[in-house]
Amino acid sequence: MTPRIIVGILALVCVSVFSVQSSIASLQMVEEVNKKLSLDSQFGELVWYWQKTKRLHREYTRLCPSGQLLRKVYILWWLSTIGLLVIAWGFGVF
Numbered sequence: 001m002t003p004r005i006i007v008g009i010l011a012l013v014c015v016s017v018f019s020v021q022s023s024i025a026s027l028q029m030v031e032e033v034n035k036k037l038s039l040d041s042q043f044g045e046l047v048w049y050w051q052k053t054k055r056l057h058r059e060y061t062r063l064c065p066s067g068q069l070l071r072k073v074y075i076l077w078w079l080s081t082i083g084l085l086v087i088a089w090g091f092g093v094f
Contacts, residue, residue: 004027008090015083022076026053029069036063 027045033056034042043056060070088094 004092006090008087011083011086011090015087017082018076018080022073024079025069025072025076026056029067029073031058032064032067032069033059047058061063 030043030045037043037059043052043059057070060067
């Protein structure tokens with residue numbers, strides 16, 4: 001195995017871990033926001049799309065101004081994106 005492939009495999013593992021951590025942090029955000037919202041405007045845990053995610057981020061910022069979960073999610077997203085580029089390089093996409 002070449003060092004490039006090994007780096008690609010390690011990046012794949014890291015991206016998997018970052019993605020799971022990001023999902024857990026997002027679900028924690030949902031729990032915190034749902035505690036402060038009325039029943040009719042609470043978030044469900046399933047079926048996410050871009051507009052729903054942005055609404056969650058706005059509500060989290062509004063209801064939990066000192067919360068750190070949103071920053072954690074953004075950092076994990078960026079780390080995952082960088083990791084995907086490293087995976088592509090490791091497996092010879094570019």
